[in-house]
Amino acid sequence: MSNDLFGDLRDLYQDVILDHGRKPRNFRRLDDATLTARGDNPMCGDRMELFLKTAPDGAIQDAAFQGRGCAIAMASASLMTETVKGKTPAQAKEMGEKFRALAMTGTCPDCGAEIADDMERLAPLSGVHEFPSRVKCATLAWHTLNAALDGAKEASSE
Amino acid sequence: MDTHVAAVPLDLAAIRADFPILSERIRGKPFTFLDSGASAQKPRQVIGAMVRMMETAYANVHRGAYRMSEQATEAYEAARGAVARFLNAGDEREIVFTKSSTEAINLVAHSYGRGVMKPGQAVVISEMEHHANLVPWQMLRDAHGIELRVCRVTDAGELDLDDLAAKLRDGRVGLVAITHMSNVLGTVTPAERIASMAHEAGAKVLFDGSQAAVHRHVDVQALDADFYCFTGHKLYGPTGIGVLYAKAELLNAMPPFLGGGDMISEVTFERSVWAPIPAKFEAGTPPIVEAIGLHAAIDYVTAIGMNAIEVHERALVDRAMAKLPRIEGLTLLGRAQDRGGVFAFALDTAHAHDVATLLDRAGIAVRSGRHCAEPLHARFNVESTCRASFGLYTTPEEVDLLAEALTQAREFFR
Numbered sequence: 001m002s003n004d005l006f007g008d009l010r011d012l013y014q015d016v017i018l019d020h021g022r023k024p025r026n027f028r029r030l031d032d033a034t035l036t037a038r039g040d041n042p043m044c045g046d047r048m049e050l051f052l053k054t055a056p057d058g059a060i061q062d063a064a065f066q067g068r069g070c071a072i073a074m075a076s077a078s079l080m081t082e083t084v085k086g087k088t089p090a091q092a093k094e095m096g097e098k099f100r101a102l103a104m105t106g107t108c109p110d111c112g113a114e115i116a117d118d119m120e121r122l123a124p125l126s127g128v129h130e131f132p133s134r135v136k137c138a139t140l141a142w143h144t145l146n147a148a149l150d151g152a153k154e155a156s157s158e
Numbered sequence: 159m160d161t162h163v164a165a166v167p168l169d170l171a172a173i174r175a176d177f178p179i180l181s182e183r184i185r186g187k188p189f190t191f192l193d194s195g196a197s198a199q200k201p202r203q204v205i206g207a208m209v210r211m212m213e214t215a216y217a218n219v220h221r222g223a224y225r226m227s228e229q230a231t232e233a234y235e236a237a238r239g240a241v242a243r244f245l246n247a248g249d250e251r252e253i254v255f256t257k258s259s260t261e262a263i264n265l266v267a268h269s270y271g272r273g274v275m276k277p278g279q280a281v282v283i284s285e286m287e288h289h290a291n292l293v294p295w296q297m298l299r300d301a302h303g304i305e306l307r308v309c310r311v312t313d314a315g316e317l318d319l320d321d322l323a324a325k326l327r328d329g330r331v332g333l334v335a336i337t338h339m340s341n342v343l344g345t346v347t348p349a350e351r352i353a354s355m356a357h358e359a360g361a362k363v364l365f366d367g368s369q370a371a372v373h374r375h376v377d378v379q380a381l382d383a384d385f386y387c388f389t390g391h392k393l394y395g396p397t398g399i400g401v402l403y404a405k406a407e408l409l410n411a412m413p414p415f416l417g418g419g420d421m422i423s424e425v426t427f428e429r430s431v432w433a434p435i436p437a438k439f440e441a442g443t444p445p446i447v448e449a450i451g452l453h454a455a456i457d458y459v460t461a462i463g464m465n466a467i468e469v470h471e472r473a474l475v476d477r478a479m480a481k482l483p484r485i486e487g488l489t490l491l492g493r494a495q496d497r498g499g500v501f502a503f504a505l506d507t508a509h510a511h512d513v514a515t516l517l518d519r520a521g522i523a524v525r526s527g528r529h530c531a532e533p534l535h536a537r538f539n540v541e542s543t544c545r546a547s548f549g550l551y552t553t554p555e556e557v558d559l560l561a562e563a564l565t566q567a568r569e570f571f572r
Contacts, residue, residue, distance in 0.1 A: 003570070005519075005563055005566055006516055006519040006566070007185065007519050013512075013570075042528075042532070044511055044527050044542060045510070045527060045541040045542030068509075070508075070511040072511070073509075134515060137511060
């Protein structure tokens with residue numbers, strides 16, 4: 001993915017991001033969702049609706065989303081829905097915090113062994129830290145997740 | 159406008175050498191700046207004039223009885239004179255300095271809207287307004303019982319003059335506030351026609367010239383504009399200074415916008431007497447150094463010649479119109495007959511932000527998003543666009559590079 005005009009693009013647009021951006025996973029409505037929230041970056045035009053189906057104990061049984069946005073926002077939402085399935089709300093929120101650190105700094109020094117596998121799945125998005133104006137694209141899905149878990153209806157990462 | 163002067167090509171190399179920032183490199187690549195519509199770069203002449211003023215001639219204005227303050231006041235007022243000549247205003251007192259076009263429009267919405275217009279009257283704007291020429295009128299509507307009417311834009315991105323006539327028909331419109339050039343579609347609106355239609359219907363007219371005044375010679379008397387505003391930083395001048403032109407009779411009839419020092423002629427604890435125009439509308443210490451910078455910017459573009467700038471930019475527009483629409487999968491917003499160097503577009507395979515990030519890798523700076531015109535994007539049913547906008551320093555080769563980079567960007571995201 002090297003190009004004379006654009007240089008090396010792998011730092012931001014890794015194959016997994018392009019793949020998830022073009023074909024987002026869990027891209028559907030959940031008709032039996034127990035929690036939903038909308039995420040909106042009004043300045044950019046990224047917008048999404050997140051659906052969570054939670055068990056009586058609060059655990060996330062299913063996660064899905066719909067929306068429009070850039071490849072980074074779509075890939076991040078897609079990867080997030082894959083990652084949070086089976087997590088408790090507290091685990092999902094902690095993962096969101098770790099992800100925001102990863103997106104802003106490119107590394108996650110506090111990421112312990114117990115979440116290493118999940119963070120590895122999200123790692124392709126770490127390249128956004130070199131593009132400050134794009135960090136909010138990557139974090140929108142996680143802000144929306146927090147809003148859904150907190151019972152808020154709307155989130156924005158701007 | 160003097161159209162008889164033969165078009166002398168601009169000495170682009172010399173012009174570009176006046177702008178130090180254009181020799182910067184982005185990741186080792188030449189800096190291709192195609193975001194002048196958001197804010198233009200500054201020539202040495204402007205930078206130098208501001209530095210010189212601060213180093214040798216700075217003091218507050220209209221206050222000191224000492225030589226330095228008198229000099230600063232003369233320089234500040236000379237800037238007003240330069241703006242008056244630039245717009246061909248009949249009287250220097252018709253030029254009010256603000257901090258931006260946005261503030262100029264807010265001034266009119268407040269002082270003319272609330273001070274002169276009556277509840278039940280209407281303001282007409284258009285679908286292609288920048289938020290700066292939309293939100294102040296929504297605020298006026300909600301605070302003062304003014305109806306807000308939005309004139310349609312055709313699919314080609316031109317003002318629908320039949321709809322404007324319909325919106326004016328009942329005679330209740332007090333003000334028509336329309337852009338002179340769209341910051342998204344590039345459309346230059348028929349300002350003279352709009353002004354005469356407004357006046358026939360008994361309405362005043364305001365033009366948001368933030369984009370237009372940079373690209374063409376503006377003559378407020380020929381347009382018969384009641385209000386005209388533009389901003390310094392898009393005209394190769396500094397941020398923090400904008401201009402409101404208004405006919406003297408209107409300024410005289412309007413109450414002040416902001417209260418404070420410099421806008422009064424007499425103050426007691428009981429009451430104040432407003433200063434004559436334009437001081438009545440310039441409360442507080444004004445943007446002094448910025449006014450000197452704007453004066454230098456006006457001298458700079460005037461020396462090159464607004465007609466020469468227009469001819470140069472028209473060639474760039476023709477080149478872009480020959481190249482951009484041919485790019486497969488590219489949708490260009492607006493195909494107005496009369497247009498300037500602003501192009502908003504979307505690619506079918508990629509979101510505007512992804513395109514902008516890729517272009518940035520090639521050293522090309524464009525804006526992405528909705529460009530402070532969210533309702534217009536909704537009108538054209540696009541989520542967001544990239545926008546390339548040209549300045550007097552833009553080269554044909556930069557237009558070619560943009561087209562090439564877009565072609566490759568589309569491939570990359572396929």
